[in-house]
Amino acid sequence: MAMNRRDFLKVSAGTSGTLMLSLSLPGCSGMPTGYTEETGEWRPDAWLEITKNDKIHFTLSRVEMGQGTYTGLTTLIAEELEVDPEAITPRFAPVAPEYLNPAYKLQLTGGSTSIATSWEPLRIAGAQARQMLVMAGARVWQVDAADCSARQGRVVHPNGIDSMRYGQLVELASKEVLRGDVALKPASEWKYIGKQKGRLDARAKSTGTAVYGIDVELPGMVYGVVSRPPRYGAKVKAFNESDLRAMPGVLDVFEAERGVAIVADKYWRARKAQNALKAQWDNTDALSLSTEGVFASYRRAADEDRGDSERSEGDYDSAVRDAEGTETGRVIEAEYSQPYLAHATMEPMNATAWYKNDSIEVWAPTQAPDLGRIAAARVTDLSPDDVTINTTFLGGGFGRRLTQDYIEEAAAVAFRVKKPVKVIWSREEDTQHDLYRPAMLHRLSASFMGDQLTSWHHQIVGPQLLTWYVRNAAPAQYPWAPKFMYGALGKVGLLAEGIATPKDMSAIEGAIGYPYNVESIDIRHTHTDPGVPVTFWRSVGYSHNGFAVETFMDELAHEAGEDAYQFRRKLLAGQPRHLEVLDRAVKIAGWDEPVAEDRGRGIALFKSFGTFVAQVVEAGVENGAIRVYKVACAVDCGQVVNPRIVEDQIEGGIIFGLTAALYGEITFENGQVKQSNFHDYQLMRQYELPEVTVDIVESTVSPTGVGEPGVPPVIPALGNALFALTGKRQRNLPLKADA
Amino acid sequence: MTLSLTVNGEQRSLEIEGDTPLLWVLRDELGLKGTKFGCGVGLCGACTVHLNGQPVRSCSTPVESAVDGNITTIEGLAGNGQLHALQEAWIAQGVPQCGYCQSGQLMSAAHLLATNPTPARNDIVAAMTGNLCRCGTYSRIIAAVESVAGDSLAYDAAAVGEGH
Numbered sequence: 001m002a003m004n005r006r007d008f009l010k011v012s013a014g015t016s017g018t019l020m021l022s023l024s025l026p027g028c029s030g031m032p033t034g035y036t037e038e039t040g041e042w043r044p045d046a047w048l049e050i051t052k053n054d055k056i057h058f059t060l061s062r063v064e065m066g067q068g069t070y071t072g073l074t075t076l077i078a079e080e081l082e083v084d085p086e087a088i089t090p091r092f093a094p095v096a097p098e099y100l101n102p103a104y105k106l107q108l109t110g111g112s113t114s115i116a117t118s119w120e121p122l123r124i125a126g127a128q129a130r131q132m133l134v135m136a137g138a139r140v141w142q143v144d145a146a147d148c149s150a151r152q153g154r155v156v157h158p159n160g161i162d163s164m165r166y167g168q169l170v171e172l173a174s175k176e177v178l179r180g181d182v183a184l185k186p187a188s189e190w191k192y193i194g195k196q197k198g199r200l201d202a203r204a205k206s207t208g209t210a211v212y213g214i215d216v217e218l219p220g221m222v223y224g225v226v227s228r229p230p231r232y233g234a235k236v237k238a239f240n241e242s243d244l245r246a247m248p249g250v251l252d253v254f255e256a257e258r259g260v261a262i263v264a265d266k267y268w269r270a271r272k273a274q275n276a277l278k279a280q281w282d283n284t285d286a287l288s289l290s291t292e293g294v295f296a297s298y299r300r301a302a303d304e305d306r307g308d309s310e311r312s313e314g315d316y317d318s319a320v321r322d323a324e325g326t327e328t329g330r331v332i333e334a335e336y337s338q339p340y341l342a343h344a345t346m347e348p349m350n351a352t353a354w355y356k357n358d359s360i361e362v363w364a365p366t367q368a369p370d371l372g373r374i375a376a377a378r379v380t381d382l383s384p385d386d387v388t389i390n391t392t393f394l395g396g397g398f399g400r401r402l403t404q405d406y407i408e409e410a411a412a413v414a415f416r417v418k419k420p421v422k423v424i425w426s427r428e429e430d431t432q433h434d435l436y437r438p439a440m441l442h443r444l445s446a447s448f449m450g451d452q453l454t455s456w457h458h459q460i461v462g463p464q465l466l467t468w469y470v471r472n473a474a475p476a477q478y479p480w481a482p483k484f485m486y487g488a489l490g491k492v493g494l495l496a497e498g499i500a501t502p503k504d505m506s507a508i509e510g511a512i513g514y515p516y517n518v519e520s521i522d523i524r525h526t527h528t529d530p531g532v533p534v535t536f537w538r539s540v541g542y543s544h545n546g547f548a549v550e551t552f553m554d555e556l557a558h559e560a561g562e563d564a565y566q567f568r569r570k571l572l573a574g575q576p577r578h579l580e581v582l583d584r585a586v587k588i589a590g591w592d593e594p595v596a597e598d599r600g601r602g603i604a605l606f607k608s609f610g611t612f613v614a615q616v617v618e619a620g621v622e623n624g625a626i627r628v629y630k631v632a633c634a635v636d637c638g639q640v641v642n643p644r645i646v647e648d649q650i651e652g653g654i655i656f657g658l659t660a661a662l663y664g665e666i667t668f669e670n671g672q673v674k675q676s677n678f679h680d681y682q683l684m685r686q687y688e689l690p691e692v693t694v695d696i697v698e699s700t701v702s703p704t705g706v707g708e709p710g711v712p713p714v715i716p717a718l719g720n721a722l723f724a725l726t727g728k729r730q731r732n733l734p735l736k737a738d739a
Numbered sequence: 740m741t742l743s744l745t746v747n748g749e750q751r752s753l754e755i756e757g758d759t760p761l762l763w764v765l766r767d768e769l770g771l772k773g774t775k776f777g778c779g780v781g782l783c784g785a786c787t788v789h790l791n792g793q794p795v796r797s798c799s800t801p802v803e804s805a806v807d808g809n810i811t812t813i814e815g816l817a818g819n820g821q822l823h824a825l826q827e828a829w830i831a832q833g834v835p836q837c838g839y840c841q842s843g844q845l846m847s848a849a850h851l852l853a854t855n856p857t858p859a860r861n862d863i864v865a866a867m868t869g870n871l872c873r874c875g876t877y878s879r880i881i882a883a884v885e886s887v888a889g890d891s892l893a894y895d896a897a898a899v900g901e902g903h
Contacts, residue, residue, distance in 0.1 A: 066837030066874045198833055205838030206829035207822070208773020208813035212839060215772040248756070267767060268759045346777055346785060346839040346873045395775070395839030396873050427778040644833055648876065652836060655875025678782040678871065686867040689877040 030096030035174035042170035044129040046098035054167035060090040061099035062114040065397035067707040068645035069114045071200045079192045080126030082150040092391040095370045107370040110402055112609035112705020119703055127182040136172035137164050197644045213365035213392045216352040218420035223267040224413040225274050228259040228433050231286035231671035239279040247273045261413050287671030294530045298441040298461045307526035311512045314520030319455035323447035332559055333445040336548040336731045340666040341437035347395020349406040349425040353414035359386045365394035367401040371472040375404035376411035384479045399536030403435050404472055431681055432673040437537030438463050442548035451560050455520035458511050463529035465506035470494055510545035515578055516571035539711040542608035546712025550604035554720040564603050577636050581614040584634035584695050589616035602720025604713035610704030612636040617717040621737045628690040636697035637704050646706050647694045653710020659684045661715040661735050742806045747815025757803030762786045764802045773813035773842045784870030787843035788812045794850040813842035828883040836874035844870045848884050858888050
């Protein structure tokens with residue numbers, strides 16, 4: 001049982017009675033380690049548990065939403081533990097300090113960080129446990145541990161013949177004390193890293209037995225649905241409560257924080273009651289904007305404010321003056337925009353909660369269980385310590401499940417009905433009450449002197465995401481803070497941005513990393529937030545900056561009368577990893593060979609989350625619709641742990657990006673989202689699948705992320721292909737066949 | 740109303756409103772959670788099951804229209820203690836990412852092979868186009884179906900699970 005903070009408080013008060021509490025807490029270990037006699041289990045650390053019977057459990061601190069942590073992280077620990085990854089059973093981690101993501105100081109899965117941040121710690125954990133087992137074996141045999149080895153879950157005697165199962169040694173191993181560091185295996189001895197190809201969750205997911213949030217079943221469970229106001233920010237004014245209460249199976253109808261909640265004994269009965277709901281909304285504080293209004297406000301903001309300087313090199317203003325004042329000089333300008341985008345995870349938002357007087361238990365497909373704990377505490381009379389979050393498999397995440405509104409709702413309903421309750425969102429609710437990838441505006445300009453690109457200017461216009469995220473994230477970083485401080489913590493979190501907390505890069509990432517060698521560079525962000533709820537969306541800021549930067553680069557190449565590949569190439573001197581992926585993508589695509597008359601080829605190169613990706617898209621227009629035929633992709637993500645998962649993530653990112661480029665658009669009218677389901681928020685389908693080739697650069701550099709980097713370049717690469725075909729430049733998304 | 744269904748070869752009778760979608764009957768009344776809710780209107784295919792040998796979208800199939808019908812869900816795809824050849828292929832090819840849509844994908848693919856044991860690429864694409872996958876595993880799906888379709892021995896095993 002993990003020691004919770006309430007226990008700690010008691011202990012602390014009893015022994016010292018001082019107020020050292022808040023200082024000592026962050027180091028308070030949540031997960032017990034050691035050997036347990038009764039169960040025969042040895043927990044060498046927060047990750048591993050090995051039993052007398054050779055069962056090996058691995059606590060997975062990053063959730064599995066398709067990106068492959070279940071397999072990848074298990075492979076890392078298996079490699080050093082000297083067991084087959086298939087022999088390990090992963091479990092989803094409870095909330096505990098050991099499981100914080102070091103990149104965020106939150107227990108959060110996102111930002112393509114899982115492999116990168118686990119690469120060393122998990123291998124070390126595996127190696128230490130293996131070493132303790134080896135030492136235990138050596139002690140039994142009375143030989144030198146340095147002469148023993150480990151293989152396939154056994155410690156092997158120096159004679160190479162005798163061996164003992166790990167299970168036989170766990171009790172003894174738990175008493176061994178490690179001195180100094182344990183050496184990690186050299187790459188030449190890896191059996192699984194870079195070689196493992198299967199997915200450990202494939203069987204459960206191919207037999208219908210994997211448990212997602214929506215599959216949780218509890219005794220006496222009831223079902224909740226919530227009708228949220230069509231316009232964001234509106235409140236409930238009145239509704240036909242008694243009509244609904246009279247409907248079959250309806251157990252409760254009440255005003256919840258975000259709308260009208262209906263609880264029934266069966267899901268379909270709750271939905272039927274919801275269909276009979278007649279609600280009036282108080283729209284005093286509701287959004288009234290339209291999409292056109294949002295972009296108009298962005299343009300006004302851009303005109304009024306050049307924005308904060310985020311990167312400045314050379315002297316942009318004088319480069320432009322020089323170009324304008326010279327016969328051979330030219331200044332090129334363009335404005336780009338991208339719409340709001342929904343996440344559209346295949347598993348709609350849902351959570352199950354069970355309130356029991358002094359505790360609440362939540363089952364949810366969440367990317368951030370520690371934020372979920374804050375969310376559940378916030379809407380009940382409990383503190384975060386009283387909240388248990390059980391994470392399930394996630395039917396897609398893409399950033400949507402970083403925000404815990406669905407847990408907050410389920411916890412609030414459970415607090416009211418005092419029964420286990422599952423709250424499920426309909427697809428329409430999921431689409432219309434998402435937190436979106438923000439709509440963004442970009443103003444770009446560049447100057448040439450002769451054929452030399454002399455300056456690059458990029459003004460990014462739109463909101464930042466931390467403003468929307470800090471509400472539960474700030475309290476989660478200080479979980480012992482009383483609830484009345486949550487509001488203040490959120491404000492402090494924002495005020496301290498860039499000082500005590502990381503700088504919010506969400507609007508500018510990818511833009512400030514402009515890789516091309518240009519003398520004057522001026523990158524700015526004009527912050528303006530129209531009030532539409534926004535959050536992280538697969539590849540975040542890179543998703544919109546990739547399109548703006550790499551399309552404008554294409555415009556400049558065209559302006560210079562140069563080949564789009566060669567134009568980029570000559571500006572990338574001293575950037576070997578960029579050049580490598582660019583050259584490889586071009587080679588796969590046959591860039592120098594002529595393309596069919598009714599097709600165009602486009603290229604783009606973008607580094608995100610530490611990973612370098614170049615793509616060449618071959619596309620055309622068929623029967624009035626854009627058709628993508630081929631995507632050639634080269635990726636450098638450092639050391640590869642599972643080649644097939646890398647390929648799948650990059651290809652999946654390509655499909656995700658193409659879906660945004662071809663279809664993605666959430667629009668507002670009078671503060672209300674117009675799209676509702678897959679007929680008007682379309683996803684790419686099987687018949688549209690292009691031929692995708694993914695070439696992975698072999699590397700021994702520490703691994704970087706692959707979940708997101710496939711997305712950004714494919715959007716401009718497609719736009720550039722259409723330009724090559726039609727000669728018409730599209731600067732707004734989604735792309736049109738008849739632009 | 741009281742109605743009866745044969746689900747995965749087992750006769751089940753239950754008391755339920757006739758307009759309840761088959762999906763929620765399978766999931767919440769019969770405890771078969773492998774069939775998933777995706778869109779509620781038959782657009783995504785996550786809820787695909789076989790009704791009398793035909794693939795249907797259980798989210799928009801009222802249970803009363805399935806009365807006395809013979810239903811196969813993902814849980815019934817394996818037979819005689821052996822996975823369906825497609826399930827083996829799905830595992831071997833590592834098809835699922837988040838995996839949420841895969842029960843529906845498998846049921847669509849199983850119907851295709853039950854009616855057309857040697858489908859051409861176009862047949863596979865056409866049969867699978869009604870099933871959305873947000874993770875974008877589309878090429879692995881094609882490869883997995885082709886690996887079974889191209890192997891007639893494997894296909895004999897595939898036929899086993901089809902219970903109708």
